Amino acid sequence: MTLEEAQKVVDKWIKTHGVRYFNELTNMALLTEEVGELARIIARKYGEQSFKESDKGHDLGDEMADVLFVLICLANQTGVDLTEALKKNLEKKTLRDKERHKNNDKLKK
Numbered sequence: 001m002t003l004e005e006a007q008k009v010v011d012k013w014i015k016t017h018g019v020r021y022f023n024e025l026t027n028m029a030l031l032t033e034e035v036g037e038l039a040r041i042i043a044r045k046y047g048e049q050s051f052k053e054s055d056k057g058h059d060l061g062d063e064m065a066d067v068l069f070v071l072i073c074l075a076n077q078t079g080v081d082l083t084e085a086l087k088k089n090l091e092k093k094t095l096r097d098k099e100r101h102k103n104n105d106k107l108k109k
Contacts, residue, residue, distance in 0.1 A: 003082040010072040021077045031070040038063040 001009070014021055022030065041058050043049045075082050101107055 003086065006068075007072055007076055007082060010069060011076050014073065014076075021073055024074065024077060027070055027074050027077070031067065031074065034063070034066040034070055038067055 021027070037058070038060075040055065041060055041063050044051045044055055045060065072082065074080075075085075
């Protein structure tokens, strides 16, 4: 699925099952909440924290999909074309960082 297709699918889902988009501030709060849930699983799976009983049923991919879903909602309701935004962002990073990471001794270990 492309980003463009994902934006259309999410828009259709919202209009079919979600009634309407939550407002932008609510979705921003939800995005923050979902990123926090993702961080919690990462901290337990790859970090030094141990799993709590309530964490054990969480799936990393599902948590990432929750973040992506809300981010797509925000893009849709604010008129952002994520395909174009990502292309421009990668161009910016390539121009700015084309030698930076190659010259970073910390990454050569």
